[in-house]
Amino acid sequence: SYGSVFTHAKAGMENVDRERVARVVYDATVGTPHHENETRKERATSKRIAAMKAKGQGMTKTEWETFGRRADERARAMERTRSGARKWLVVDMDGFYAACEELYDPALKSVPVGVAAGPSSVLTTANYVARKYGVRAAMPGFIAKKLCPDLVFVKPDFKKYVKASNESRGVFAQYNPDYIAGSLDEAYIEVTEYCEKHDTTMEAIAEEIRSKVKEATGGLTCSVGGGCSRRLAKVCSDFNKPNGQYILGTTRDDILKFLRDLPVRKMYGIGKTLERILNEFDIKTCGDLLAKRATMLALFTPKAFDFLLGIALGIGTECHPRETPEGSGGRKGVSKSETFKATADKAYLDAKMTELATEVALECQRLNLKGRMVAVKLKRSTFDVIQRQTTLAGPTNDVKTIVNSALRLMRNENSIGANMTLRLVGA
DNA sequence: GCGGATCAC
DNA sequence: TATGGTGATCCGC
Ligand SMILES: Nc1ccn([C@H]2C[C@H](O)[C@@H](COP(=O)(O)OP(=O)(O)OP(=O)(O)O)O2)c(=O)n1
Ligand SMILES: [Mg+2]
Secondary structure, three states, X not given: OOOXXXXXXXXXXXXXXXXXXXXXXXXXXXXXXXXXXXHHHHHHHHHHHHHHHHHHHOOOHHXXXXXXXXXXXXXXXXXXOOOOOOOEEEEEEOOHHHHHHHHHOHHHHHOOEEEOXXXXXXXXXXXXXXXXXXXXXXXXXXXXXXXXXXXXXXXXXXXXXXXXXXXXXXXHXXXXXXXXXXXXXXXXXXXXXXXXXXXXXXXXXXXXXXXXXXXXXXXXXXXXXXXXXHHHHHHHHOOOOOOOEEEOXXXXXXXXXXXXXXXXXXXXXXXXXXXXXHHHOOXXXXXXXXXXXXXXXXXXXXXXXXXXXXXXXXXXXXXXXXXXXXHHOOOOOOOOEEEEEEEOOHHHHHHHHHHHHHHHHHHHHHHOOOEEEEEEEEEEOOOOEEEEEEEEEEEEOOHHHHHHHHHHHHHHHHHOOOOOOEEEEXX
């Protein structure tokens, strides 16, 4: 495994013994179905990389020069759209679920805490005491426990998180009622007008917000990033985490200097796989990304190229999504899924699917939404995921229609060849 | 339109 | 012993 998920830098994990983490994770995981599935996916990525490299090597010098010129032209075109006029803040709570739990049980503050449904489930987050051991979100509880035997598990309690979230949002609304709620613990706030009207700065507002959020939530800390786009503000929110802030200057110079040595993995939208692909082309930082723009143009799709070039230049996401056509839409899906002890028992799987599809339909009714498509998700005991979908005659939130479609989709798969042993179903 | 894959949180 | 749940997007066909 290239292991980037559990070993790459995250706030509060700068001094972690990464060798030890990698070893413990590997020892606990090697040979398991989950690990087999991970290596299968990695092989697929290797193949993808090989195809990209072959494409690059098959190109003539002239072709490369053309890509170079075109990439430069795209960069110049993007530069013409550069604007440092907007002011965005991103607020992100520190160790959110764990910090909420500490409010209700202050004794947890001094011990390592992981928030998970159980030791064989994965952690939704860990407090900063636990992070020193390499314990973090998305890590299975039993591995976290190996890294940190004193780890205390706390079960997630969403009521607490929704309450704290609402309290913090009350603060954000004071600066812009049209703030964008990312998740429960994160918000994008455009303060361009507020700064004008009140003759103030992002720095000052960030200080205020941090103080007011702490007050409003009864003690939760957050970190704030600021910049001239949502993308830059977002990456800055992590820069001085926890309980810190970083405001990036808004000139081209400020931005390119900041990006030059910033690992690409820090940017929203670049995950473990894309990081690995970029690394194969000797791209580790956003600065590398800019330097290798010709390679990017030659090997990635136009959309992916634009995305990467935007990251390299620090351009894009300056405006409120409301100002763009795509951004103004509402919710696009409702789903329920559940993991259980793997089984091929058709009666059990049918009952589970019926239960979940019913919940989806009722949730749609509650939200006053109708769906044009029903999809089911099946995860085999080998961890590979199968999705099947069907487009309905017309939009519906009728329980019978949705349940029957879901059952048909699942049974159809389950009748092909041998019965599947499943560990998860969803609709 | 469908299915696989990736990503964020 | 054991690896979550929800929502979204993109790509290739
Ligand atoms: N794989 C994940 C990641 C996060 N979360 C939940 C729990 C987190 O508390 C919350 C916020 O996610 P963050 O990425 O902001 O992480 P934290 O707030 O926990 O820590 P940090 O201080 O790094 O922001 O979302 C989750 O359920 N599953
Ligand atoms: Mg957070």
